[in-house]
Amino acid sequence: MDRTMEKQLLRLLVGELSESKARELRQRLENEGELRREFAALKKRWEALDLPPLQSVHPSFTSRVVRQAVTGPSVGALGLGRSTSLWTRATAAVALTGGILVGALLVSPTESEDWTAWDAVELTQAEVYWETMSVSSEDLVQEDLP
Numbered sequence: 001m002d003r004t005m006e007k008q009l010l011r012l013l014v015g016e017l018s019e020s021k022a023r024e025l026r027q028r029l030e031n032e033g034e035l036r037r038e039f040a041a042l043k044k045r046w047e048a049l050d051l052p053p054l055q056s057v058h059p060s061f062t063s064r065v066v067r068q069a070v071t072g073p074s075v076g077a078l079g080l081g082r083s084t085s086l087w088t089r090a091t092a093a094v095a096l097t098g099g100i101l102v103g104a105l106l107v108s109p110t111e112s113e114d115w116t117a118w119d120a121v122e123l124t125q126a127e128v129y130w131e132t133m134s135v136s137s138e139d140l141v142q143e144d145l146p
Contacts, residue, residue: 010129
């Protein structure tokens with residue numbers, strides 16, 4: 001199956017095809033067994049992207065977490081508790097500041113990508129999928145979008 005057909009099947013799956021194109025593609029799916037198998041595999045992959053159902057939490061979970069938060073040791077963002085010496089905290093702060101400075105020096109503004117053009121773009125689900133899969137936007141078939 002070629003990329004164009006896979007894109008069309010994905011658009012059918014997420015409901016982004018016009019009614020006439022969708023009807024046409026469904027007719028092909030009924031007539032072509034290989035295409036039907038490809039669509040079933042694509043549908044299975046697409047549905048695997050959904051989050052699993054939420055699990056129930058034990059009723060005492062919240063009270064245990066609150067109790068530990070109130071009575072437990074005070075731990076900062078770096079995991080340094082009250083018992084940590086001042087020198088250890090100062091060393092951690094200096095290391096963090098140094099890392100930020102080195103990172104800022106390594107990335108120059110000319111090398112960073114200009115993302116301002118993406119602010120006004122609203123992509124469909126199929127386009128987001130293809131952008132995520134590193135498919136260039138020239139490969140997308142625009143005439144089928146509603």
